[in-house]
Amino acid sequence: MTAAARRRQAWTAWAFTLPFVAVFGLFMLVPLVSSVLMSFTDFRGSDVTTPWAVNVVGLDQYTALFADPAFRRAMLNTGYFVLVGIPLTMAVALALALALNTGITRFRTAFRVGFYTPVVTSVVAVAVVWRFVLQPDGPLNRLLGGLGITGPDWLHSTTWAMPSLIVMAAWRNMGTLLVIFLAGLQALPAEVVEAAAADGAGPWQRFRHVILPLLRPTLLLGAVLISVVYLQFFEEPYVMTRGGPLDATLSATYYTFNQFGFGRYGTASAAAYVLFVVIAAVSVLQFRLLRARE
Amino acid sequence: MPRTRKTLSILVAAALTVTACGRSGTAGTPATATTVGTGPATGTVTLWAQGAEAEKLPAILAEFEAANPDVTVTVTPVPWDAAHSKYQTAIAGGTTPDIGQLGTTWMSEFTAAGALAAVPADLGAGPFHPGAVASTRFDGGTYAVPWYVDTPVLYYRTDLAARAGFRQPPATWDDFKNLAKAMQTRAGAEYGVALAPRDFQGFLPFAWSNGATLTTPDARTWTLDSPAMIEAARYYQSFFTEGIADRTPSTDPGAYQAAFTDGSVPMFIGGPFEVAALADLGGPGFAAKYATATLPRARSATSFVGGSHLVVFEKSANAAAAWRLIRFLSLPQTQVAWYKATGDLPSAQAAWDDPALAGDPKLAVFGRQLQDVDSPPSTAEWTRLQDAGNAQMERLTVSGEDPARAMATLQATAAGIGTGAR
Amino acid sequence: MTARRVLLHAALIAAAALTVLPFLWMLLGSVKPDSEIRADPAAWLPHTPTLDNYRQWFGALRIGTYFGNSVLVALVTVLGNLLFCSMVGYALAKLRFPGRRLLFGLVMVTLMVPGVVTFVPLFVVVARLGLVDTYAGLILPFLTSPTGVFLMRQYLRSIPDELLEAARIDGAGEFRIFARVVLPLCGPPLATLGILQFLASWNNFLWPLVVAQSQDRYTLPVALSLYSTGEQATDYGLLLAGSVMVITPIVALFIALQRWFVQGVATAGLK
Numbered sequence: 001m002t003a004a005a006r007r008r009q010a011w012t013a014w015a016f017t018l019p020f021v022a023v024f025g026l027f028m029l030v031p032l033v034s035s036v037l038m039s040f041t042d043f044r045g046s047d048v049t050t051p052w053a054v055n056v057v058g059l060d061q062y063t064a065l066f067a068d069p070a071f072r073r074a075m076l077n078t079g080y081f082v083l084v085g086i087p088l089t090m091a092v093a094l095a096l097a098l099a100l101n102t103g104i105t106r107f108r109t110a111f112r113v114g115f116y117t118p119v120v121t122s123v124v125a126v127a128v129v130w131r132f133v134l135q136p137d138g139p140l141n142r143l144l145g146g147l148g149i150t151g152p153d154w155l156h157s158t159t160w161a162m163p164s165l166i167v168m169a170a171w172r173n174m175g176t177l178l179v180i181f182l183a184g185l186q187a188l189p190a191e192v193v194e195a196a197a198a199d200g201a202g203p204w205q206r207f208r209h210v211i212l213p214l215l216r217p218t219l220l221l222g223a224v225l226i227s228v229v230y231l232q233f234f235e236e237p238y239v240m241t242r243g244g245p246l247d248a249t250l251s252a253t254y255y256t257f258n259q260f261g262f263g264r265y266g267t268a269s270a271a272a273y274v275l276f277v278v279i280a281a282v283s284v285l286q287f288r289l290l291r292a293r294e
Numbered sequence: 295m296p297r298t299r300k301t302l303s304i305l306v307a308a309a310l311t312v313t314a315c316g317r318s319g320t321a322g323t324p325a326t327a328t329t330v331g332t333g334p335a336t337g338t339v340t341l342w343a344q345g346a347e348a349e350k351l352p353a354i355l356a357e358f359e360a361a362n363p364d365v366t367v368t369v370t371p372v373p374w375d376a377a378h379s380k381y382q383t384a385i386a387g388g389t390t391p392d393i394g395q396l397g398t399t400w401m402s403e404f405t406a407a408g409a410l411a412a413v414p415a416d417l418g419a420g421p422f423h424p425g426a427v428a429s430t431r432f433d434g435g436t437y438a439v440p441w442y443v444d445t446p447v448l449y450y451r452t453d454l455a456a457r458a459g460f461r462q463p464p465a466t467w468d469d470f471k472n473l474a475k476a477m478q479t480r481a482g483a484e485y486g487v488a489l490a491p492r493d494f495q496g497f498l499p500f501a502w503s504n505g506a507t508l509t510t511p512d513a514r515t516w517t518l519d520s521p522a523m524i525e526a527a528r529y530y531q532s533f534f535t536e537g538i539a540d541r542t543p544s545t546d547p548g549a550y551q552a553a554f555t556d557g558s559v560p561m562f563i564g565g566p567f568e569v570a571a572l573a574d575l576g577g578p579g580f581a582a583k584y585a586t587a588t589l590p591r592a593r594s595a596t597s598f599v600g601g602s603h604l605v606v607f608e609k610s611a612n613a614a615a616a617w618r619l620i621r622f623l624s625l626p627q628t629q630v631a632w633y634k635a636t637g638d639l640p641s642a643q644a645a646w647d648d649p650a651l652a653g654d655p656k657l658a659v660f661g662r663q664l665q666d667v668d669s670p671p672s673t674a675e676w677t678r679l680q681d682a683g684n685a686q687m688e689r690l691t692v693s694g695e696d697p698a699r700a701m702a703t704l705q706a707t708a709a710g711i712g713t714g715a716r
Numbered sequence: 717m718t719a720r721r722v723l724l725h726a727a728l729i730a731a732a733a734l735t736v737l738p739f740l741w742m743l744l745g746s747v748k749p750d751s752e753i754r755a756d757p758a759a760w761l762p763h764t765p766t767l768d769n770y771r772q773w774f775g776a777l778r779i780g781t782y783f784g785n786s787v788l789v790a791l792v793t794v795l796g797n798l799l800f801c802s803m804v805g806y807a808l809a810k811l812r813f814p815g816r817r818l819l820f821g822l823v824m825v826t827l828m829v830p831g832v833v834t835f836v837p838l839f840v841v842v843a844r845l846g847l848v849d850t851y852a853g854l855i856l857p858f859l860t861s862p863t864g865v866f867l868m869r870q871y872l873r874s875i876p877d878e879l880l881e882a883a884r885i886d887g888a889g890e891f892r893i894f895a896r897v898v899l900p901l902c903g904p905p906l907a908t909l910g911i912l913q914f915l916a917s918w919n920n921f922l923w924p925l926v927v928a929q930s931q932d933r934y935t936l937p938v939a940l941s942l943y944s945t946g947e948q949a950t951d952y953g954l955l956l957a958g959s960v961m962v963i964t965p966i967v968a969l970f971i972a973l974q975r976w977f978v979q980g981v982a983t984a985g986l987k
Contacts, residue, residue, distance in 0.1 A: 006812065012890040013813035016803040020860045021819070023800075027857040028826045031837035035829075038837075046406035046674055048386035048836070099728060109974050113967065114732035117739040120915065120966045121959075128952075129738035131546060156542040156692075171735065179911060180867075183904035187874060221870040224827075225863065232830050242545070244492060246688060256832055261378070262678040263403055265836070272833035279828040340929075345942065368930065373941035376925050383926040386836050387843030391929070547952075575751060 045263025061270035093177035119175035127239035184218025335615035340391035390607035438603035440641035451560035463587030470590035494683025502596035516708035527697035599667035769957035796859035805868025827862035871905035
């Protein structure tokens with residue numbers, strides 16, 4: 001490209017980004033910078049009318065956080081939720097997307113809408129039905145009883161409350177990933193897939209050696225988006241367990257939410273940025289892993 | 295992009311310079327009480343109210359607007375769960391209404407933020423229930439007018455209690471526990487009483503009734519591991535360890551009301567609005583099957599007092615009219631009409647002499663209970679302490695932690711939080 | 717092959733049934749009286765079906781205003797996102813310019829910062845601009861989104877460069893290439909972005925709650941929460957009927973956008 005063409009392209013690119021940058025700068029960067037600054041102060045709920053009259057405390061909020069057992073517990077819980085939840089959700093969503101994209105000819109629309117309903121169903125209704133399913137003498141335990149297994153009191157057990165919420169989250173979020181994966185599958189060049197079939201590759205080989213590599217950018221997109229959501233998980237424990245029993249389902253975002261509620265803005269901001277660092281690290285890792293063989 | 299980077303660094307530098315100003319000695323603004331006078335209200339008054347209150351206010355306000363033809367009152371309904379956030383952000387953004395409805399436990403936070411105007415000296419409202427007045431005060435000033443009060447009392451099924459051999463409400467702690475047990479053994483109840491396993495506020499009446507206090511009299515030091523507190527905790531715990539109360543009750547809203555009406559858990563401790571909820575749920579005739587009673591007595595029979603206050607925000611452009619509106623809402627006759635519309639208990643003492651309240655035996659109980667109530671100290675740290683308390687209650691009731699150890703842990707946490715007293 | 721197909725269908729039907737159950741419960745609950753919803757044990761089918769809950773919404777509760785506000789805010793938000801995010805996504809994926817890496821980095825940073833932490837500062841910005849209680853205040857902060865930019869950039873990277881080069885050699889300007897070559901290829905990602913942003917805007921609760929200061933600016937979820945919290949939390953029927961009305965437009969939109977996901981549309985564009 002010539003220098004003139006390059007310069008012209010740069011001008012065009014800036015013109016393309018201008019509306020976004022204006023909104024982004026004003027409504028995202030300014031609040032972001034303020035909240036980062038807040039995490040280095042002792043900002044409290046009672047300081048909102050005089051935001052400049054607070055003390056700079058450096059990293060004190062951060063050291064205090066890591067000294068708080070509830071916060072450490074919340075971080076561990078978040079890790080548990082993410083490490084189990086993301087692979088589970090992605091695997092289920094990918095399996096459904098593949099099945100809907102290739103194997104199904106009838107009722108395709110009905111299936112897609114069906115799998116998407118959990119995403120749109122109000123969390124209140126979801127909570128009521130899931131609590132009903134999971135209660136000690138509920139349908140799930142009756143089913144297990146039929147198989148000779150005595151099910152636990154899922155939501156009140158420190159062992160089983162978290163797995164219950166993970167399954168519920170996977171159920172609620174697979175619809176979003178399904179939509180993204182379907183769009184990705186649709187964008188695959190049909191010739192390549194057909195050519196592989198013509199070469200006599202079986203379904204598994206086709207998936208493993210043709211579809212999966214081509215789908216990598218979409219998988220990365222799905223993985224990053226779902227990580228951002230899962231690392232901030234909050235609604236499930238909020239409506240199901242209130243973080244209990246004994247903090248077994250207290251998440252990092254729930255902890256932050258509580259600190260805001262207590263008026264401890266500085267602590268809450270610090271907690272949010274610790275979580276941010278984790279999210280960023282996980283995303284970088286995903287970029288590396290899924291890009292490796294591009 | 296260098297330009298962006300430079301802009302960013304300027305922003306950061308500027309913010310840091312200003313941030314470094316530091317905290318001045320006191321945050322609270324001195325009480326500069328204005329006067330209201332007696333003339334008619336004019337202009338526009340905006341009022342934020344929560345839930346049922348916002349729904350019923352316009353009808354009551356019609357009378358005020360008729361008496362003050364030049365005033366327009368705009369009511370904006372705010373959902374309860376998110377009301378605290380809404381007031382918090384509005385204060386931060388300087389976009390508060392003229393009048394707000396504040397929960398009693400939020401008062402110290404918003405007063406400390408300097409967001410509330412002091413009550414004018416010549417407002418002339420009241421007298422109010424003393425228990426409700428405590429939370430309107432902050433640093434020697436008064437910043438709110440009590441609107442309605444809320445206090446939990448005992449709800450019990452009289453039909454099942456009779457079957458269990460009790461013709462009278464339980465008077466003492468021993469009576470209370472015996473009745474709860476007998477409800478299970480002789481009246482077919484699954485559990486004797488619904489007690490919250492993870493609710494420090496629900497435990498407070500037991501602590502207060504046993505003579506325990508939350509702080510020293512000067513409100514500077516928490517006293518959560520006193521012998522009286524530990525003894526109350528042991529009593530509360532025994533309901534769970536002896537299987538009289540459910541360790542894992544359903545968290546569906548209204549589940550305890552359903553259990554009350556079907557008789558599986560025939561006692562609970564609840565506020566005045568339960569009467570209407572139970573009438574809806576139990577259907578006609580159910581009111582004859584249960585009664586309310588003041589809390590059972592140990593050294594005293596002290597309950598919790600909460601409710602809502604009305605405040606005028608510091609930034610109000612029409613404070614004079616706003617205070618006149620609040621004066622109208624605190625008049626005894628307005629409060630009686632308000633009680634009939636909403637079931638909210640009047641804060642004004644005179645309103646309780648009205649036959650509508652005095653004549654109803656279920657309600658008279660609330661009037662008696664209000665004679666012996668307490669509230670948590672007026673500190674911005676309360677919500678945080680309450681959360682720590684909830685966690686220890688859960689250890690106590692669900693894990694069976696030793697009461698002395700649980701309360702010692704709570705005291706240690708509380709000492710770290712402080713009382714916020716200056 | 718046939719046996720496998722039957723098995724696959726059976727498995728999918730079972731899975732779909734599991735996912736739809738709470739949705740069904742919500743639909744059925746919205747036509748039950750409150751006492752039936754909370755009866756224990758609860759029955760699936762309403763004993764005495766009633767439209768009272770809906771009647772209440774359409775009667776005293778001014779649902780028209782809230783619905784109109786929700787539609788306006790969601791539509792403008794979605795249109796803004798479709799246009800602006802695809803423009804930025806295109807620039808980031810296919811154009812070279814100084815500041816590209818920084819811009820993408822900042823986008824990724826904001827994508828990952830928990831929203832709860834920027835909430836109050838954002839409100840202060842909007843309040844200083846005098847946008848409280850205006851539609852602009854409800855819409856502007858969400859007119860673009862880091863998620864949308866990331867999504868469009870990821871999809872646009874898979875468009876072959878040769879296609880764009882060919883257009884450039886034909887003498888087309890960048891805006892023309894974007895409008896005539898790039899956008900027509902973006903059916904599936906734009907449909908995805910549209911659904912995600914519509915859903916986000918439609919369900920957004922806390923922001924419209926604090927920005928709207930009068931009832932005239934309330935959106936559906938805010939109005940709904942008036943009846944789902946505090947002492948009214950027990951009015952399940954009203955809440956479920958409200959939820960059904962909140963959800964219906966999303967399901968309708970999803971069904972309408974279905975055809976963008978159906979095999980052929982995307983690949984036809986590439987040929």
